[in-house]
Amino acid sequence: MAESTLLVAGVDTHADTIHVAAITTTGKPVDDAEFPTTPAGYAAAITFLRSLGQVQRIGVEGTASYGAGFSRAAAATSWQVLEVTRAVKSARRLKGKSDPLDAYSAARTALADDELAAPKDDATAGLRALHIARRSAVKHRTAVINQLKALLVSAPNSVREKYRTLTTLRQIEAIARCRPDTVTDALARSVLIAAKMLAQRVQFLQTQTEELESQIDTLVTAANPGLRAAYGVGPDTAAQLLITAGLNPDRLRTEAAFAALCGAAPVPASSGKTTRHRLSRGGDRAANCALHRIALVRMSNHQPTRDYVQRQAAKGHGKMEILRKLKRAIAREMFKLLTRQTAVPDYADLRPARQAKNITVTAAANHFGIWPTTISRIERGLQRDDTFADTYRNWLKAA
Template identity: 30%
Template sequence: MVVLGIDAHKRSHTVVAVDDLGRKLGQRTTGTTTDDHLAMLTWAEQFGDERMWAVEDCRHLSRRLERDLLGAGERIVRVPPKLMAHVRDSARSYGKSDPIDALAVARAALREPNLPTARLDGPAREVRLLLSHRDDMVAERTRVINRLRWHLHEIDPSWQLPPRTLWRPKNLAGVTARLIGIDGLVARLARDLVDRCRDLTAQIRALDRELEPLVSRLAPNLLELPGCAILTAAKIIGETADVTRFRSRHAFARHNGTAPVPVWSGNHERHRLSRIGNRQLNAALHRIAITQAHYHPQAREFLQRRRTQGDTKTESIRALKRRLSDVVYRALQADANINHDPAVTAAA
């Protein structure tokens, strides 16, 4: 088995081939067009038919490369950047370059046999793109509101503005009414910011309407989970990117950062919070856990039992998130089976 590690960039890709012992067989730097990728594939054929491509997990740089290689029937695994750093530190070579990084990718893929495999983009990417665009709109609206608040404070420091809800149409209409008859540059800028906030709110609501039927079709079982609404489900779908690429619920837990990290020696077993894994996916599971901790009887009972056993509040929430990871994994597996059913696909 020959592993071809790739260090991907905007203008060039560097590939290094290694054998099953990690010994370097060759290297090549190529461009980033489809023709360049096919030429790289032709170059790789000299090492035999038993090969695997390993790409650093930075899909904004490697998406076209992965699509071209998958279209040619190649097998690709994604290597987290953290694994590369450890391989570079343990190597005899010093410094950092594209060939060194590509070699680190290949050797990391050899050392870790169960890395996630790359798949062609599907509906999950559409959900991720829509949700990412919505997040950008929400962040921009927050910045607009912050600037608006400072302008309104300058106009009238005694003006009591509603907290956290200034974007609502009723509150924006009240601001517009108060600004009538006030002259000056600050008032004009405030009126412009009010209009901008209205536009952003309209765009956010349009994205919500677009996401709801898409997520409802892709994840009906996930939406039945208490505490998991449309936006949280969309985040899980987009960041998971096809749950079938994970070999088990344990691999999924490691990917989302809910698998506990052992930090004990001796007789007292202890674990700490994991700070690795996909933090966006981890945050979505945390929102579900916090919601269930307030309103779901079974989750409250579980947390109380953990507290009785000696866990702190933080440790009990961490244990709940690990359990929720398994629940989400099973729900995603059930949804994947539904969406892959030919009869359901034909009906859709």
């Protein structure tokens, strides 16, 4: 094959091997081969493809999992790397399945280039690792708390009556510092030992969750301060949106495509004389959940959102319909924040200005009719409310 021959390549990825295949720009198969998933294997695969001709683009399955290593190696070349999904089951049933067939299928998908996305930036992988660890810690903490409460249900009366009236947090703190060795009853002592281990495990997981959240907050604030500053967007929510979209905004072609990716775009469901839309049940459900959390926070505390909900309710729209519209609008806002840098006002001057006037946090909170904690969080940059921050700053200047 001449070096000037234009090719499109495809890669079927696995844990231990990758299978690469090349086709011409007219779709004619050229050659395929298998290589190990090692740096030497990636280099050999790239050399093999270069020996066949000039590769224009290459489609890789699983660029964020089994294909991550090869994607990085291919990105170091001048090739255009595209993320492809595996063939639908109906096509695989007709044509069969094997590594060479999947590799050729990936190459044909890359040749069609039907709005395929580029792989996510490597920086997303670090954020994703922290996010997975935090989500696991939160999930495990909830499971341990449920185990602890179930254990107390069947505990001896001396143990159950002592802790049953406490709140969950107080209950965990009290059980974690109890001394089972001082109990004479063998059954009560065994239950307390188990309960103390569970309570200490809850505290350990809570510490891990807070440390991971702090790391995540640092990363997302540095990556996209505008997104983190948006109302209702916490560290976990911002991390999920960045993981879904990737830190290379060129992957997101349109705002409608991002809404569809998050499962927030209405899907046409018309037929004949019926014209209607239905909710999307596809897309990244974790991203959809992130939009849902933002919507719930804004419906509870964000006055412009509350006004919007009241207007929609006055038109006769139900809560689920209002929530669907709200999530679609939030997806539009998040797309803008993800694809462009937004200047974030600095709140660092608020606390020194208040302290210079000898005004306490409580006095400022009483003046505005809000909780002192809200003032403190805004002053420390832990909570964003640009409208209130401007009002607060002007009040401090006039005080």
